[in-house]
Amino acid sequence: SQTIHQWPATLVQPVGSPLSLECTVEGTSNPNLYWYRQAAGRGLQLLFYSVGIGQISSEVPQNLSASRPQDRQFILSSKKLLLSDSGFYLCAWQHGTGGADGYTFGSGTRLTVV
Amino acid sequence: GENVEQHPSTLSVQEGDSAVIKCTYSDSASNYFPWYKQELGKGPQLIIDIRSNVGEKKDQRIAVTLNKTAKHFSLHITETQPEDSAVYFCAASRGGKLIFGQGTELSVKP
Numbered sequence: 001s002q003t004i005h006q007w008p009a010t011l012v013q014p015v016g017s018p019l020s021l022e023c024t025v026e027g028t029s030n031p032n033l034y035w036y037r038q039a040a041g042r043g044l045q046l047l048f049y050s051v052g053i054g055q056i057s058s059e060v061p062q063n064l065s066a067s068r069p070q071d072r073q074f075i076l077s078s079k080k081l082l083l084s085d086s087g088f089y090l091c092a093w094q095h096g097t098g099g100a101d102g103y104t105f106g107s108g109t110r111l112t113v114v
Numbered sequence: 115g116e117n118v119e120q121h122p123s124t125l126s127v128q129e130g131d132s133a134v135i136k137c138t139y140s141d142s143a144s145n146y147f148p149w150y151k152q153e154l155g156k157g158p159q160l161i162i163d164i165r166s167n168v169g170e171k172k173d174q175r176i177a178v179t180l181n182k183t184a185k186h187f188s189l190h191i192t193e194t195q196p197e198d199s200a201v202y203f204c205a206a207s208r209g210g211k212l213i214f215g216q217g218t219e220l221s222v223k224p
Contacts, residue, residue, distance in 0.1 A: 043217060102163055105159070107157050
């Protein structure tokens with residue numbers, strides 16, 4: 001069966017520090033991968049998505065970047081965190097068949113920038 | 115591009131009552147409509163989905179209906195229980211990326 005791992009679960013970082021959040025998927029190959037953020041309120045804001053190794057699409061200009069060094073690994077990074085980067089970060093995977101299919105979300109990372 | 119509107123933003127019901135959440139979409143080519151439940155501090159979980167070749171789907175106390183002509187779909191929860199309290203998201207897709215609604219916070223009062 002497929003599983004998605006996201007870590008860490010919580011993170012408190014000072015302003016200006018770097019960030020690296022990692023997401024890995026097991027039990028599938030060539031998944032579509034997504035990074036979302038939930039700030040204050042409930043909305044799911046799409047940050048980045050990837051349909052293959054090295055292929056990253058950015059949805060919103062951010063102080064963030066993403067990379068996909070391996071088929072089932074997706075990394076969210078920042079060189080210098082801002083207070084506004086605080087939020088709940090979610091990784092998700094989807095079958096990469098090109099057809100319509102649902103996501104499976106990870107358990108999320110609660111990031112607080114202080 | 116696709117746009118999904120979800121209503122209401124908050125919904126409070128008494129335990130045992132029914133709850134209905136509605137979504138409209140703009141892209142008539144969308145053919146997949148999932149619903150997610152997000153409990154506090156957790157990632158959203160898929161609870162039910164429907165494809166455009168089906169008008170209704172039911173799974174125990176949860177059902178989803180789809181009206182392709184009107185481009186809207188709804189989540190129905192019957193005999194609500196306190197553990198149904200959560201944020202619910204609808205979404206639409208025609209392949210690939212899902213477009214999410216804004217979410218509905220459902221509160222079930224004992």
